[in-house]
Amino acid sequence: MKQHLPNFVTLLNLFCGCIAVILAVHSNFVGAAFFVFLGIIFDFFDGFLARILQVQSALGVQLDSLADMVTSGLVPGIVMFKLLTLATETPALQSTHDWGDSMHWANVHVAVIPLLGLCITLGSAYRLARFNIDEDQQSYFKGLPTPANALLILSLPLILEFQNNDTMNAIIINEWFLLALTVLSCFLLNAPVKLFALKFKDWSFKNNAIRYIFIILSFVLLIVLQFAAIPLIILLYIGLSLVTKTY
Template sequence: MNIKAFIPNFITLLNLLCGSIAVIFAINNHFVFAAFFVFLGIFFDFFDGLLARKLNVQSELGLQLDSLADMVTSGLVPGLVLFKLLELASNSKAITPIDSWSETMEWTGYHFNLLPFIGLFVTLASAYRLARFNIDEDQQSYFKGLPTPANALLILSLPLILEFQNNDLINSIILNKWFLIALTILSCYILNSPVKLFALKFKNWSFKPNAVRYIFIILSIVLLIVLHFAAIPVVILLYILLSLFNNIN
């Protein structure tokens, strides 16, 4: 075995491990721990490609493995979190025994609340986005549509805002089922949007060719310091707006 070639793949497997652990926490409503392992998985996701380029061991195996890991960490987990948040918003479990009250359909001894399952459409959209990325040879210096890790950060920020910032107005918005449905639809669209978004890849450290990247990083740091977890949706919006502005120039 070529040890040097395996190093970035091992980092990718750590991403997959983090995503798998996050799934377990999300299913059990431990959203903070789920978010932590998603963030850690995204950290590994950033460095596996960087290491592959630095070691000059990029491969088709690494590309496919990376997408499989992203499917769990940045595709399945955010879908499950939306599923759980929609359960909270509707004040009803997705599946309950037939002796429990439910306003939804029943089948073989169980009531089904179909609303939370809408959140899983983000998982489907993420899978479609990752498959398109794998066969698209143009996305080297930019992305078409929002990358799945960025979308995962957006969705995982919601339970963190609920847990740590505890603002009644913001809480009421996040736990509103119509807001969550709208967010799901928006996420599915922006994941597969044809809009070009800049990648955070620096070919050199000069300011002029990387101005939009430096501005984004500086503003993101300021927003995170001021708004804490509530800054994450703002940062994602900033990323999209700066990309649109960069496309005009």
């Protein structure tokens, strides 16, 4: 029975991802962000349970990546698609008979630029596939983990919704910024850079100093800057990994 418990938690991650997809498609970004965050929590605890119960399996690894593909791969791609649609002020999908700068299938108008946001989903898929066949990534990651990337992308609509800052809003609702972030996201997901994993083999500060420092600084940033802190936390994560090289 205990060998199935981590996989059940992984399926809860996938279930949250499915709900987040539905909410994101309907532009309910706050609800989508909530279920992605909940899914990421399940994603953390399924591996933790597997290690504690000593029931790691090849099935669990594959199932985990499949769940992450939805929660942390598909959802941020849809969110970026929606943000680019908002930034370009062009309906991404609508019925039309006119020929312009868009693609057309059976009288359906498809704006090209918003579709580029889905490159995040493609980059996530490639990153997860590489992770599954890479036996080295046990105590560290190569490239930005998909959950961290999902939080980065989902922080944008949360900043728009709750920060009420005209400068930040103007930056976020800028198609060139969004396109640049899409390219950066795809690069970071698959960059040949080693980043420490938040996996605790024990709870001692000596063996997990970098993890505790990262968690404490992240909480401080969140308290001070709220959702605007999330991009800075991602930069902090990358910076600490490069400086300390503790894996």
